[in-house]
Amino acid sequence: GGVGEEQLRRFRECLQEALREHYRHHWFPLRPSKGSGYRCVRINHRMDPLVGKAAGMIGLSHERLFQLLPSELTLWVDPYEVSYRIGEDGSICVLYESPRPAGAARVRERPSGCKAEWRSGRCSPESYGVMTVSS
Numbered sequence: 001g002g003v004g005e006e007q008l009r010r011f012r013e014c015l016q017e018a019l020r021e022h023y024r025h026h027w028f029p030l031r032p033s034k035g036s037g038y039r040c041v042r043i044n045h046r047m048d049p050l051v052g053k054a055a056g057m058i059g060l061s062h063e064r065l066f067q068l069l070p071s072e073l074t075l076w077v078d079p080y081e082v083s084y085r086i087g088e089d090g091s092i093c094v095l096y097e098s099p100r101p102a103g104a105a106r107v108r109e110r111p112s113g114c115k116a117e118w119r120s121g122r123c124s125p126e127s128y129g130v131m132t133v134s135s
Helices: 005-021 048-055 063-068 113-120 125-131
Strands: 040-044 072-076 081-086 095-099
Touching: 040 048, 040 113, 048 063
Parallel strands: none
Antiparallel strands: 040 072, 072 081, 081 095
8 A cells, every 4th residue: 555565665674674673683483472471563553663763764753654554563483483463352373383493392382372372262451551562
């Protein structure tokens, strides 16, 4: 909707770099849910700083970004899985999933974090605010 392929490509590259830098010391492939709150990208009528930074790098205003993206979007970026939810009451959907590398040790971990609690019905919408990424 109104964004050219080149601008979209540049936004994707800038966002990937911003996320890579932000997650540098918060990425745990052997314990994927560790640090998941820190890696949560959140738009809740306020633009997530990382998304806003990437948009600014390509000259896309926050106003235009709000026109292009849902006003309420939560994105969980974890090793091996990226999930999202549109709206406060929407379903959590998997956007990307990859198998663990064959050589990686599998550590059995108890599901934790707000996403796991939300799936099991133990997390209320009021608690989602603690997952907001801030700069």
